[in-house]
Amino acid sequence: MKQKNRKYLTLQWRSSLLFILLLATIGACDFFRFKSEGNDEEDQIIASVGNQNLHLSELSFIKSESKSEEDSANIAERYVQSWVRKQLLIKEAGKSMAFDEAEINRKLLDYKYALMVYEFEKKYVAENLNNDVSQQEIEDYYQVNKVNFSLKEIIVRVNFVKIEKESPQNRQIERLLRSQNQKDKESFKALAVSAGANHFLEDSTWVRLDDIIIETPLSNHPNKVELVRNNKHVITDDDRYRYYFRILEYKLQEQVPPLEFVRDEITKILINKRRIELVDQLQKEVYNRALEKNEFKIYE
Numbered sequence: 001m002k003q004k005n006r007k008y009l010t011l012q013w014r015s016s017l018l019f020i021l022l023l024a025t026i027g028a029c030d031f032f033r034f035k036s037e038g039n040d041e042e043d044q045i046i047a048s049v050g051n052q053n054l055h056l057s058e059l060s061f062i063k064s065e066s067k068s069e070e071d072s073a074n075i076a077e078r079y080v081q082s083w084v085r086k087q088l089l090i091k092e093a094g095k096s097m098a099f100d101e102a103e104i105n106r107k108l109l110d111y112k113y114a115l116m117v118y119e120f121e122k123k124y125v126a127e128n129l130n131n132d133v134s135q136q137e138i139e140d141y142y143q144v145n146k147v148n149f150s151l152k153e154i155i156v157r158v159n160f161v162k163i164e165k166e167s168p169q170n171r172q173i174e175r176l177l178r179s180q181n182q183k184d185k186e187s188f189k190a191l192a193v194s195a196g197a198n199h200f201l202e203d204s205t206w207v208r209l210d211d212i213i214i215e216t217p218l219s220n221h222p223n224k225v226e227l228v229r230n231n232k233h234v235i236t237d238d239d240r241y242r243y244y245f246r247i248l249e250y251k252l253q254e255q256v257p258p259l260e261f262v263r264d265e266i267t268k269i270l271i272n273k274r275r276i277e278l279v280d281q282l283q284k285e286v287y288n289r290a291l292e293k294n295e296f297k298i299y300e
Contacts, residue, residue, distance in 0.1 A: 047080050049087035054080065124282050125275050133267045141266050142259050149262050150254050154209040154224055159246040161192035161199040162216070169195040170242055177233055177244050188246075197241065203248060206261040216243045225252060 044056040062075050093099075142149075163173060169191055176188035192199040200212060209228065213219050217236045221227050227234070234245040251257055290296055 047084055049084055050091055052087050054083050121279050121282060125278050128278055129271070129275060131271055133270050137270055138263060138266050139259065141270060142262065146256050146259075149257050149265075151251055151257050152253060154228060154250060154252055155206045155257060155261055156209050156212065156228060156250045157203060157206055157248040158212055159188070159192070159201050159203070159244075159248065160212055161188075161196040161201075161244045162241050163192075163196050163244070165237060165240060165242045167195060167242075173244055174235065177235075177246055192244075204260070206251075206258055209250070212245075218243070218245075228252075 045053045046056055046059065047054040059076055059079060062072050062079070159177075161173065163170060173188065173191055173195070176184045176191065179185065179188075189201045192201060200207070209224060210219070213221070217238050218224075218227070218234065228247055228250040231245075232247055234243075234247070236243050251261075
């Protein structure tokens with residue numbers, strides 16, 4: 001019986017909260033205009049802990065985040081519950097520990113000002129950052145820093161095809177795989193596309209070996225270094241499929257990766273360097289402008 005009563009009260013509270021939110025949505029413009037004129041009597045209290053109150057206006061963000069009335073009620077309920085829990089913890093902390101209120105206020109101000117500066121710098125960077133990175137910039141950075149890009153895993157340039165074991169094309173695929181004739185190599189790719197259940201045929205693209213051999217019998221190979229060192233062609237089977245690999249080139253762990261493999265990483269590094277330089281530039285501009293206008297003094 002108690003459980004039913006609790007369930008009823010919860011539903012009743014949710015219904016009341018939904019009703020309040022609907023009123024707030026319908027009269028949102030009048031409500032906030034009325035409040036801005038200095039009268040807080042209409043800002044209904046939704047929850048309270050001790051002398052701390054949660055007001056209806058603090059839930060105004062829900063209207064933009066919710067998709068339906070029921071969604072609004074769910075978001076509001078979670079927010080109110082979270083607010084109550086936080087206030088209870090703050091109250092308990094105040095009873096259990098002695099806090100230096102002045103120190104806490106100082107830290108709050110530091111955080112507030114740091115957040116203001118962060119938002120200001122972020123806006124400046126968003127308005128001034130150039131995200132275009134030239135090929136020459138990438139190559140220059142690579143040449144100077146390529147020793148810092150040592151590989152953590154094996155990468156390969158490879159042709160790969162997966163085909164049904166019972167497929168009549170297997171004999172032809174195997175012959176074409178081993179051929180060094182350029183025309184046969186192109187025929188291999190065409191047949192892989194038409195008959196294969198899966199394939200990877202990008203000659204110039206470097207990929208992680210583990211990404212290519214995943215879900216093949218080679219994924220459990222005990223010595224992958226020897227696998228790529230000693231084999232130009234690999235053929236392996238499972239119960240249903242046959243897998244063909246032509247290893248065009250490989251790089252082992254600790255070796256320097258080719259430029260193409262780290263292009264995206266270098267691009268991100270260069271853009272981030274620009275971001276840091278812009279923030280530094282902003283700080284210098286603000287400082288020099290204030291210095292010219294005698295807007296600050298440093299006392300010895």
